[in-house]
Amino acid sequence: MVIVNDILLEKHLWSSINYKGENNMSDKLTVDQMEQELRLDKIQPVTLTPSEEKVMIEEEDYFQDFYEEELRAIYGRSK
Numbered sequence: 001m002v003i004v005n006d007i008l009l010e011k012h013l014w015s016s017i018n019y020k021g022e023n024n025m026s027d028k029l030t031v032d033q034m035e036q037e038l039r040l041d042k043i044q045p046v047t048l049t050p051s052e053e054k055v056m057i058e059e060e061d062y063f064q065d066f067y068e069e070e071l072r073a074i075y076g077r078s079k
Contacts, residue, residue, distance in 0.1 A: 031068055034075045 035041045048056065056063070 027072070029075070031071060034071050038071075038075060038078065040071075 029037075032041070
């Protein structure tokens with residue numbers, strides 16, 4: 001499960017979010033711009049233990065792509 005902007009998304013719902021190919025503004029904005037508009041840039045990150053930080057660094061590419069996909073979907077629904 002993931003909580004994004006107070007929305008709880010369960011794993012089986014992730015794949016049901018379809019934003020690809022839509023002609024909307026979220027396709028043109030960068031991740032930073034969407035975070036600013038959704039005010040996600042104001043959220044303080046949680047503190048990670050050294051082992052959690054190591055896992056995040058190892059899996060950064062996977063989570064980065066996933067984060068961008070989810071952010072675009074949420075941004076698209078907010079407009």
